[in-house]
Amino acid sequence: MGDGEGPTRGGARRAYPVARRAVLRAVGASSVVGLGVGSVAAQEGHGDHHGDESGGENGAGNGVAETPPRIDPLFGYASGGPNPCAGSHHEESDETGGGSDHPADCFASFPGSVRPTHEVEMHIGIPGLLFAVGGQGVLSDVTTQSIGEAVADGTVDRSELHRPRATVTVQTPDGPVDVTVEEIARLVAQTVGFHFEPAGLHVAPGDVVLYSAETPDHAVASYHERHGRQNRVPDGVGPFSSPLVPVGGYWLYRFDTPGVYDVYCPPHEPFGMVQRVVVSDGDVPEPSVEMTGRPPEDHNQLAAILGGLDPNVPSSAAALETAALSPAAIVERGAVPWADVVADHRSGGPGTPGS
Ligand SMILES: [Cu+2]
Numbered sequence: 425m426g427d428g429e430g431p432t433r434g435g436a437r438r439a440y441p442v443a444r445r446a447v448l449r450a451v452g453a454s455s456v457v458g459l460g461v462g463s464v465a466a467q468e469g470h471g472d473h474h475g476d477e478s479g480g481e482n483g484a485g486n487g488v489a490e491t492p493p494r495i496d497p498l499f500g501y502a503s504g505g506p507n508p509c510a511g512s513h514h515e516e517s518d519e520t521g522g523g524s525d526h527p528a529d530c531f532a533s534f535p536g537s538v539r540p541t542h543e544v545e546m547h548i549g550i551p552g553l554l555f556a557v558g559g560q561g562v563l564s565d566v567t568t569q570s571i572g573e574a575v576a577d578g579t580v581d582r583s584e585l586h587r588p589r590a591t592v593t594v595q596t597p598d599g600p601v602d603v604t605v606e607e608i609a610r611l612v613a614q615t616v617g618f619h620f621e622p623a624g625l626h627v628a629p630g631d632v633v634l635y636s637a638e639t640p641d642h643a644v645a646s647y648h649e650r651h652g653r654q655n656r657v658p659d660g661v662g663p664f665s666s667p668l669v670p671v672g673g674y675w676l677y678r679f680d681t682p683g684v685y686d687v688y689c690p691p692h693e694p695f696g697m698v699q700r701v702v703v704s705d706g707d708v709p710e711p712s713v714e715m716t717g718r719p720p721e722d723h724n725q726l727a728a729i730l731g732g733l734d735p736n737v738p739s740s741a742a743a744l745e746t747a748a749l750s751p752a753a754i755v756e757r758g759a760v761p762w763a764d765v766v767a768d769h770r771s772g773g774p775g776t777p778g779s
Contacts (some may be wrong), residue, residue, distance in 0.1 A: 475666065478687075501538050501676040502676075503673055504667060505670065508531075509543050512656050542631060545621045546620060546636065553594065553596065553601065554608070554611045556594045561731060563605070572727070576736045576770065577736075577772075578766070580609045580610050585753065594607075612734075617737040618696065620762065622750045622759035623743070623749065623761065624700075626702045626704070629682050630679075633678075634676055635674060642669055643689055644665065644699075647687065647688060649663075649716035650663035655713065656686035656711065658712055659712060684712065686720070693740050695724060707755075720739070720740035722739050723744070724742075742769055
């Protein structure tokens with residue numbers, strides 16, 4: 425990407441605000457609109473992958489020639505959107521879990537060469553009010569510690585809290601809000617943090633997974649030696665990764681080689697944002713872990729960005745060790761919700777505070 429590419433870059437920059445407005449209009453409205461924008465992007469020569477490195481072979485500038493989109497084995501297929509499957513999950517509801525309650529036509533609108541059969545959403549999962557409480561220093565250290573201990577198992581017992589009815593005033597974008605210590609504790613207990621939904625996914629070899637960005641600042645990367653990490657993908661699988669996926673956009677990846685794949689969100693791996701994908705025809709493969717680099721983070725740093733409030737969400741290492749994310753559980757259930765991983769951890773996994 426040198427300075428000599430000024431005109432190209434200018435063109436791309438001009439195109440982005442248009443695409444972004446289209447995304448905003450489309451978010452939440454699932455419909456068969458994905459292909460139109462995808463084709464436009466391809467004709468403008470900046471749609472598919474990472475721009476200049478891979479754009480050449482797609483024949484941009486060939487006029488009407490149409491090259492079927494393809495999924496790169498390392499860089500997948502990225503799109504700024506709109507995502508035809510946007511907003512189709514309802515993970516906040518316990519009943520639906522990590523299932524596949526997308527509209528029937530949501531995958532059918534993709535070209536056959538890249539058509540997904542599963543969707544994974546990328547979420548933040550932290551109430552905005554909690555950020556405000558944590559960032560404004562309105563709680564004493566004693567109260568903060570008592571909240572952490574009280575919610576370590578994911579439930580709130582008023583008797584475990586220091587001054588549960590005491591009220592603090594928090595400044596929010598909508599003005600000052602009064603909250604009690606008990607209410608803050610309930611917010612902490614509800615916090616599941618940065619996560620993939622579902623956190624565990626079983627697919628057949630050759631299946632394509634759509635990763636959807638519901639909130640900002642997420643990406644997908646394999647635990648791989650060439651990312652400086654412990655290798656946690658099957659033999660022969662490369663160091664695949666997505667770009668940072670814009671809200672409303674998506675990234676597609678095809679899982680070809682059977683085995684267990686552990687992936688992480690690079691910005692949020694210190695906060696436990698990991699996923700396990702099991703690729704098999706129904707058998708239960710073993711994880712293939714090689715000590716090639718840094719292992720998954722073994723300390724969850726959520727408390728550091730929440731002013732010391734600790735929701736006891738598992739670290740990346742702890743999440744991958746839960747029973748919920750065992751390959752057998754993932755194959756049996758098909759999809760494992762992140763809430764089950766958090767519940768497993770809070771119910772007494774190693775490292776649970778106060779146990
Ligand atoms: Cu993330």
